[in-house]
Amino acid sequence: MVQIPAFENQILPLNLPSSIGLYVTQEQFALLSAANRDLQLERTARGELIVNPPTGWETGGYNWNISGELYLWWRSSGEPGLAFDSSTGFILPNGATRSPDACWISQSRWDGLSAEKKGTFANICPDFVVELRSSSDRIEPLQEKMREYIGNGARLGWLLDPQQRRVEIYRWGLAVEVLDNPESLFGEQVLPGFGLNLRRVWG
Numbered sequence: 236m237v238q239i240p241a242f243e244n245q246i247l248p249l250n251l252p253s254s255i256g257l258y259v260t261q262e263q264f265a266l267l268s269a270a271n272r273d274l275q276l277e278r279t280a281r282g283e284l285i286v287n288p289p290t291g292w293e294t295g296g297y298n299w300n301i302s303g304e305l306y307l308w309w310r311s312s313g314e315p316g317l318a319f320d321s322s323t324g325f326i327l328p329n330g331a332t333r334s335p336d337a338c339w340i341s342q343s344r345w346d347g348l349s350a351e352k353k354g355t356f357a358n359i360c361p362d363f364v365v366e367l368r369s370s371s372d373r374i375e376p377l378q379e380k381m382r383e384y385i386g387n388g389a390r391l392g393w394l395l396d397p398q399q400r401r402v403e404i405y406r407w408g409l410a411v412e413v414l415d416n417p418e419s420l421f422g423e424q425v426l427p428g429f430g431l432n433l434r435r436v437w438g
Contacts, residue, residue: 315342360388
């Protein structure tokens with residue numbers, strides 16, 4: 236829904252069918268994000284605006300567990316880099332602005348960014364990304380997003396599907412690996428020593 240001014244002190248809602256896309260520039264996207272902090276907004280490489288409502292309690296709990304485990308690894312491992320949660324947006328090399336549910340960037344790549352590229356939305360694709368499927372999400376757009384991450388510089392990505400207890404692992408230069416009901420996932424060479432106990436994440 237887009238709000239448009241009708242008269243001097245009146246605003247009318249405009250409902251956009253899903254078949255009609257709303258396209259914005261990077262500058263317009265930054266303004267929209269600042270004015271709608273209760274929504275998670277993303278922008279495709281073509282400039283199409285994607286509006287995601289706040290997550291439900293179940294998905295929020297999953298996200299908390301994943302981000303918490305990533306933070307604990309970061310704090311205890313001493314691995315130089317930065318970890319981020321789902322509220323952080325990044326401008327990918329293809330121009331899309333994406334917000335993974337959890338991610339990590341190596342210190343060397345972060346330090347290589349200029350101050351300008353570390354703006355509101357850093358101009359970088361994380362090394363490691365996690366996307367979590369909620370009960371209302373279609374799997375295909377999430378799979379497309381994972382391929383986008385890998386194509387823009389991510390080295391490792393996890394697509395978690397709690398409903399099916401399934402995980403898709405994306406690695407640069409390799410075919411997607413699908414795991415049914417795994418107990419744990421590991422960060423491999425990208426996040427040495429990081430392990431995610433999935434029983435702890437989705438019960």
